[in-house]
Amino acid sequence: METMAQQHAGADRMSTFPLYQVLAEDITAMGVEAAFGLMSDDTALLVTALDTAGARFYGARHENSAIAMADGYAYASGRLGVAVIGRGPALANGLHGAVYASRTGSPVLLIYGEAATVSQPNGFGPDYKAIDGLGVLSAAGLRTFSATSPQSVRAVLSDAAAAAMSGTAVSLHLPTNVQLAEIERPQPLRIRQIERKAATAKPQSIAAAAAVLANANRPLIVAGLGAHRAGAAKAIEGLADKIGALLLTTARGKDLFRGNPNNLGIIGSFSHSIARRMAEQADCVLVFGASLNFLTTSFGTSLPQVPLIQVDAVRTNIGRWLAADVGLVGDARLVAEQLSEALPERSASVKPFHGEATRKLIGSFDPARDFQAANTARTLDPRTLALELDKILPQDRNIVVDGGNFLGVVPYLSVPDPGCFKMIGDFASIGLGFGAALGVAKARPGKTTVLVIGDGAFLMTMGELETVVREDLPIVIVLMNDCAYGAELHFLRLRQQPVAKSMFPDVDFAPVAESFGFEAATIRTLADLHKLAAKLRKPDGPIFLDCKINADVAAPFMSEFAQFEGRH
Numbered sequence: 022m023e024t025m026a027q028q029h030a031g032a033d034r035m036s037t038f039p040l041y042q043v044l045a046e047d048i049t050a051m052g053v054e055a056a057f058g059l060m061s062d063d064t065a066l067l068v069t070a071l072d073t074a075g076a077r078f079y080g081a082r083h084e085n086s087a088i089a090m091a092d093g094y095a096y097a098s099g100r101l102g103v104a105v106i107g108r109g110p111a112l113a114n115g116l117h118g119a120v121y122a123s124r125t126g127s128p129v130l131l132i133y134g135e136a137a138t139v140s141q142p143n144g145f146g147p148d149y150k151a152i153d154g155l156g157v158l159s160a161a162g163l164r165t166f167s168a169t170s171p172q173s174v175r176a177v178l179s180d181a182a183a184a185a186m187s188g189t190a191v192s193l194h195l196p197t198n199v200q201l202a203e204i205e206r207p208q209p210l211r212i213r214q215i216e217r218k219a220a221t222a223k224p225q226s227i228a229a230a231a232a233v234l235a236n237a238n239r240p241l242i243v244a245g246l247g248a249h250r251a252g253a254a255k256a257i258e259g260l261a262d263k264i265g266a267l268l269l270t271t272a273r274g275k276d277l278f279r280g281n282p283n284n285l286g287i288i289g290s291f292s293h294s295i296a297r298r299m300a301e302q303a304d305c306v307l308v309f310g311a312s313l314n315f316l317t318t319s320f321g322t323s324l325p326q327v328p329l330i331q332v333d334a335v336r337t338n339i340g341r342w343l344a345a346d347v348g349l350v351g352d353a354r355l356v357a358e359q360l361s362e363a364l365p366e367r368s369a370s371v372k373p374f375h376g377e378a379t380r381k382l383i384g385s386f387d388p389a390r391d392f393q394a395a396n397t398a399r400t401l402d403p404r405t406l407a408l409e410l411d412k413i414l415p416q417d418r419n420i421v422v423d424g425g426n427f428l429g430v431v432p433y434l435s436v437p438d439p440g441c442f443k444m445i446g447d448f449a450s451i452g453l454g455f456g457a458a459l460g461v462a463k464a465r466p467g468k469t470t471v472l473v474i475g476d477g478a479f480l481m482t483m484g485e486l487e488t489v490v491r492e493d494l495p496i497v498i499v500l501m502n503d504c505a506y507g508a509e510l511h512f513l514r515l516r517q518q519p520v521a522k523s524m525f526p527d528v529d530f531a532p533v534a535e536s537f538g539f540e541a542a543t544i545r546t547l548a549d550l551h552k553l554a555a556k557l558r559k560p561d562g563p564i565f566l567d568c569k570i571n572a573d574v575a576a577p578f579m580s581e582f583a584q585f586e587g588r589h
């Protein structure tokens with residue numbers, strides 16, 4: 022289809038077009054169908070041109086949310102996520118969103134307006150929004166691209182988009198004079214995309230790992246989101262069958278092995294007791310596509326001191342958090358297949374982890390009995406609530422979680438596969454879940470998206486209630502309302518300090534959400550929840566649940582953190 026610029030050019034070869042319009046058409050021609058952002062004077066023309074050109078613009082109420090939307094969209098769609106943000110105060114307002122996006126590994130292009138690069142002699146003085154945007158974002162860890170002239174801007178856009186598509190967040194800075202410059206009929210823009218091919222591990226690495234595994238009777242396999250992205254689940258399950266391994270995932274790899282009789286769920290800070298108990302007995306640990314961060318290892322304590330074999334497609338990920346004894350650089354699926362081929366069949370007697378006793382233990386495990394429910398007259402135990410929501414909400418769902426003590430419910434919620442689960446802790450920041458959930462909802466309109474968020478993070482971002490309704494991005498919001506900064510409350514309590522400053526009055530948010538157009542309810546008991554069951558089973562619009570939860574229930578990682586501090 023001819024673009025508007027081409028049609029005009031066909032009619033009159035001498036016509037010129039403003040670059041913001043050409044850039045908007047270039048971005049649309051890359052296949053971008055949705056862009057996110059919050060407009061400023063330096064981006065309003067570009068935003069409008071994008072929307073007109075076919076990259077429909079979804080406006081957020083805060084820059085951090087806008088950037089998180091682009092990240093959530095990229096995460097859920099695998100496509101380029103684009104956010105358009107103003108310069109100066111807007112850039113500063115969205116800074117933790119930008120740092121976060123730079124750490125998630127999602128392909129995200131952050132387009133910033135910039136002041137004009139030329140100023141008239143005796144002009145109107147300095148830019149009142151001035152801040153060294155490129156300097157700030159480079160210091161924050163982003164790769165920055167700057168267009169300094171109308172002649173170069175399209176090539177710079179192409180380079181920035183290619184860099185983002187390689188799996189990172191980049192910033193592209195567009196001065197207003199460059200955006201407003203007129204150019205003649207443009208040639209189509211070429212994007213040079215680097216393709217990363219899945220690679221096998223070196224034969225000597227396979228031999229080294231096979232030698233270690235041959236000596237192990239009780240191997241444990243830990244898989245992360247990288248294993249899911251590599252499509253490695255089946256190959257890893259096959260390997261586990263062959264060597265008699267138990268299967269575990271990281272929190273981000275949640276539910277990768279759902280339904281497998283050797284599956285123990287998550288290892289580390291979000292694990293059930295059964296995973297912790299069985300992991301202790303392992304005599305070798307084999308890791309696929311997982312960074313082994315402090316939550317996976319419960320601050321270094323979840324894995325026994327046994328040989329550790331780590332497989333990752335990116336060499337620098339190996340040994341990043343925990344020293345690996347054998348490192349295999351390669352694609353998770355291909356390496357799992359290589360190892361299966363290299364290892365001999367073994368008899369049942371050398372597969373004790375696949376014995377009858379373990380099978381029974383796993384088969385009869387009931388998460389509802391893994392804790393003592395602490396419901397009160399006016400609040401629910403968050404785990405009880407999560408288990409019930411897990412039964413009622415549509416099975417085919419996305420779950421996005423913000424951050425805080427309420428994350429203790431993660432083991433009690435399930436998703437179809439790890440790609441349907443999104444955590445936002447990459448910069449340990451709260452307040453990015455709402456935006457991420459909206460981006461996921463845009464990418465996957467056919468599935469219900471559920472945002473689970475604490476009252477603290479919600480109050481930081483509740484302006485997005487309006488975005489949900491205006492942009493028609495329906496989600497179910499589960500507000501984990503403990504009337505506290507629960508993470509800080511337990512942090513202080515574990516150190517025997519006064520907790521008053523981490524506690525807040527009980528505010529009813531349901532009427533607030535209702536006034537924005539949500540169907541809303543206050544949940545203090547399971548009976549309150551059951552009243553809404555029919556609606557929750559098949560949500561047909563935005564739903565908001567103000568769930569009053571018992572603030573006394575601490576997530577396991579709170580005490581793990583305190584113990585870790587005590588050891589150092």
Ligand SMILES: Cc1ncc(C[n+]2csc(CCOP(=O)(O)OP(=O)(O)O)c2C)c(N)n1
Nearest residue numbers: 425426427450451475476477478506507508
């Ligand atoms: C932007 C930002 N501000 C502050 C913090 C510190 N912080 C971490 S968890 C938390 C409490 C969050 O409260 P809430 O959202 O209600 O979740 P809860 O811990 O109560 O479950 C705070 C303030 C942070 N991580 N990021």
Ligand SMILES: [Mg+2]
Nearest residue numbers: 475476505507
């Ligand atoms: Mg709270």
